[in-house]
Every structure is written in C-alpha cells, then in structure tokens.
Amino acid sequence: MSSLMPLQEALEHITHTLDVITPTEIIPLLEALGRVLACDIESPINVPPAANSAMDGYAVRCSDLASQSDLIVSQRIAAGQPPSPLAENSCARIFTGAEIPAGADAVVMQENTEIQGDRIHFLETVETHQNIRPAGQDIAKGMKVLSQGKRLNAIDIGVLASIGVADVRVYCPLKVGILTTGDELQSPGAALQPGQIYNSNGPLMTSLVQSAGHQAVKVMHANDSVADTEQALQMLSEQCDIILSSGGVSVGEEDHVKHTIERNGTLHLWKIAIKPGKPLVFANVFNTPFIGLPGNPSSTLVTFHLFARLALAKAAGEQLALPTPYPVKCHFSRKGNQSRDEFLRVHVQNGIATPHVQQSSGALLAASQTDGYLHVPAKHDVTPDSEFNFYPFACF
Numbered sequence: 001m002s003s004l005m006p007l008q009e010a011l012e013h014i015t016h017t018l019d020v021i022t023p024t025e026i027i028p029l030l031e032a033l034g035r036v037l038a039c040d041i042e043s044p045i046n047v048p049p050a051a052n053s054a055m056d057g058y059a060v061r062c063s064d065l066a067s068q069s070d071l072i073v074s075q076r077i078a079a080g081q082p083p084s085p086l087a088e089n090s091c092a093r094i095f096t097g098a099e100i101p102a103g104a105d106a107v108v109m110q111e112n113t114e115i116q117g118d119r120i121h122f123l124e125t126v127e128t129h130q131n132i133r134p135a136g137q138d139i140a141k142g143m144k145v146l147s148q149g150k151r152l153n154a155i156d157i158g159v160l161a162s163i164g165v166a167d168v169r170v171y172c173p174l175k176v177g178i179l180t181t182g183d184e185l186q187s188p189g190a191a192l193q194p195g196q197i198y199n200s201n202g203p204l205m206t207s208l209v210q211s212a213g214h215q216a217v218k219v220m221h222a223n224d225s226v227a228d229t230e231q232a233l234q235m236l237s238e239q240c241d242i243i244l245s246s247g248g249v250s251v252g253e254e255d256h257v258k259h260t261i262e263r264n265g266t267l268h269l270w271k272i273a274i275k276p277g278k279p280l281v282f283a284n285v286f287n288t289p290f291i292g293l294p295g296n297p298s299s300t301l302v303t304f305h306l307f308a309r310l311a312l313a314k315a316a317g318e319q320l321a322l323p324t325p326y327p328v329k330c331h332f333s334r335k336g337n338q339s340r341d342e343f344l345r346v347h348v349q350n351g352i353a354t355p356h357v358q359q360s361s362g363a364l365l366a367a368s369q370t371d372g373y374l375h376v377p378a379k380h381d382v383t384p385d386s387e388f389n390f391y392p393f394a395c396f
C-alpha cells in the first residue's frame with residue numbers, strides 16, 4: 001500500500017504552492033460586504049474625534065464643585081454643535097454624544113441633579129472624567145483596524161464607516177469552475193435510469209464554493225471518458241481562475257481525471273491519511289490550478305472543508321485557517337482506524353458527542369443531521385469518557 005500523507009502536510013503544501021490569483025479593484029463600501037480586503041486599513045482619525053458626553057446631563061469643572069453644590073448654566077451643547085470653553089463656576093447643559101467644552105472634566109447625569117431656579121443643584125459627589133468618552137476611545141489615529149486578507153463582515157463595514165472610509169480596495173471574486181465526473185450521474189429533476197444515481201456533488205460543491213464567498217461561474221459534468229473530461233477541463237480553464245472537481249481520482253480504469261491531467265498539465269495525486277477523503281488531486285491543467293476531490297459525497301464534503309476551502313481562500317487573497325476545534329467528551333466506544341484520522345459526523349449536546357449511526361463515505365445525510373466533525377486521530381480508540389476535538393460545521 002502506498003504511504004498516506006498526513007493531513008497537515010498536504011494542507012501546507014497546497015496553501016504554500018498556490019498564489020493569489022485574483023486582481024484587485026476599488027469599490028464603494030456598501031458593496032464590500034463579503035469581499036476580501038486587498039490592503040491593511042489604518043485609521044486616518046481618532047474615533048471619536050473629540051471627547052464627548054456619555055450621558056444627558058451637565059458638563060462641569062470638578063474643582064468648581066469642591067466648595068459649592070450649585071452652578072448656573074452658561075451654555076447648551078447638543079450633539080453636532082461646537083462648544084465654547086466652559087466659563088468658571090458654571091456648568092453646560094449637555095446631551096449624549098455632544099462635545100465636551102474645554103475646561104470641563106466630568107459630566108453629571110441629569111437624574112443626579114435638581115433644577116433650582118436658574119441654578120443646577122448637584123446631588124452627588126463628582127469624579128474627574130466621569131461620563132466622558134475621550135477622543136480616540138474607540139480607535140486611535142494611525143491604528144490598524146483591519147488587515148489585508150480579511151473577508152469583510154457587517155461589523156467590519158461599520159468599523160470602516162466609523163473612520164470615514166467610503167471606498168475600499170478588495171480582491172476581485174475568485175471564479176471557480178466546477179466539474180463532476182461519472183457515467184452513473186443524473187441531474188436532479190430528470191428520471192433515474194437503471195444504474196444511475198443523482199449528482200449531489202455538483203450542487204453540493206457549488207453551494208460550498210458560494211457560501212465560502214467565491215463565484216461558481218461554470219458547472220460542468222463529464223462522462224467517464226478522457227475525451228469528455230479533457231473537453232470539460234479545457235472549457236473550464238478558459239473561463240475560470242481555478243477548477244474544483246469530484247470523482248475520478250481513484251485507481252480504477254474508469255477514473256479519467258488523473259489521466260487527462262497527466263496529458264495536459266502536472267498532477268500530484270496524494271493519498272491523505274483521513275477518512276473519509278483519502279484520494280486528493282492537486283494539479284495544474286491547461287495552465288489552471290486544479291483541486292480534485294474524491295467522489296464519495298461525504299469524502300467530497302470533508303475534503304472541501306479541510307483542504308479546498310483553504311486553497312480557494314489562498315487563491316482569493318483571503319487569510320484563512322482551519323477553525324479552532326474544542327474538546328468534547330465521548331460516551332461511546334469505537335475502534336480506531338490504524339492509518340487514517342477519522343472525521344466522524346457527530347451530534348454534540350452539553351459537551352458530549354454522539355456519532356451518527358451512518359458513517360459511510362457514500363452517505364451525505366449524516367452530515368446534514370449532525371453538528372460537526374469529531375476528529376479521532378489514527379490509532380486512537382474512542383472509549384467512554386475519552387475526549388477528542390470537535391469542529392462545528394458552523395465554523396466552516
């Protein structure tokens with residue numbers, strides 16, 4: 001048996017070998033949700049730009065209240081109005097978000113005051129800086145707020161708006177071509193003929209690619225022949241930045257993907273030490289990067305999550321790593337695989353993992369009915385009360 005490559009080694013090889021493929025463009029902030037930032041962003045300003053009040057109340061100079069508890073109101077400052085310096089022995093009526101006048105060093109919330117004629121009576125002792133949000137409290141001028149390679153989420157868009165950014169330089173979306181292979185496959189919607197099964201990997205990979213933030217620009221299917229596979233790969237290479245396929249990478253004479261690549265590019269076929277998901281192709285075909293996932297649907301899913309997702313991210317300019325797993329307890333027994341790390345589809349409740357009854361590489365429903373992967377390294381038996389790392393599907 002040829003030797004199996006450890007998961008981490010294959011992952012490092014793929015991500016180190018692939019370059020960022022997509023060019024960059026400048027787009028309006030409001031179109032940047034889900035796009036990948038192409039440069040670091042430093043704040044050109046303090047946020048807030050000036051000290052402001054955290055409460056509706058009165059801005060005071062604490063030393064004025066050392067010997068008296070009443071002050072006259074010398075000005076009224078609403079948010080958006082530039083204040084005048086605070087006159088001595090006076091207070092300023094102030095509202096949340098309004099700028100603190102020069103000379104004031106605290107704000108007293110109005111609930112702790114009483115209006116007595118034209119004077120304000122202060123009911124509490126006042127501490128310096130209370131209820132004042134200093135300039136730069138949120139973001140200091142010059143601070144790096146976001147890094148190149150960040151896929152922008154709603155919070156990031158808000159942060160960029162808070163520092164006045166109206167346009168951002170982002171990577172153009174990665175154009176992914178998708179290929180499924182196999183004579184037995186029928187499209188959903190058509191009647192199944194004897195010997196056929198529905199093509200689930202096409203829609204699965206398309207959706208995985210899209211939910212990872214890329215564009216699935218062309219989806220093709222090739223029957224089990226070199227001519228068909230070659231034609232499809234050539235067409236995809238002309239229209240896409242990178243090609244993702246499923247099936248046809250094993251050792252049978254009906255597995256044509258690797259022969260086609262050998263004729264038209266460079267092929268690295270690895271047997272990875274994971275289950276499901278042993279055979280994995282990483283290649284260049286018609287001058288286009290190519291990632292070939294195994295055809296068994298749960299192998300396609302696992303290898304997308306563990307490899308393809310990170311490879312596509314690298315090509316798209318995105319900084320991405322595997323999610324950080326956390327340990328969960330197991331209340332079951334299972335003999336460990338001797339050569340491959342297993343990624344069992346498990347439910348997790350109250351920190352306890354229960355495996356789905358169906359763990360076959362060909363079974364996809366188990367993943368839909370569970371919460372994520374339990375990573376059981378090779379040569380490890382699961383025993384009641386043993387602990388293994390868990391990767392929730394929601395983190396992929």
Ligand SMILES: Nc1nc2c(c(=O)[nH]1)N[C@H]1C(S)=C(S)[C@@H](COP(=O)(O)OP(=O)(O)OC[C@H]3O[C@@H](n4cnc5c(N)ncnc54)[C@H](O)[C@@H]3O)O[C@H]1N2
Pocket residue numbers: 180181182184185197198199200201202246247248249250251252255277278279293294295296297299361362
């Ligand atoms: N003699 C050996 N046979 C196999 C080995 C091996 O080491 N020696 N490895 C097994 C493992 S592990 C896997 S995983 C598969 C990988 O096979 P391929 O990637 O070549 O995939 P196919 O043979 O084309 O298909 C495998 C299986 O998956 C079904 N399939 C394929 N595409 C789709 C699709 N788009 N939608 C739904 N189902 C799909 C296909 O019908 C097969 O049942 O090889 C093992 N064999």
Ligand code: MOO
Pocket residue numbers: 274275276277278279294296298299361362
């Ligand atoms: O690697 Mo295969 O995915 O075990 O069936």
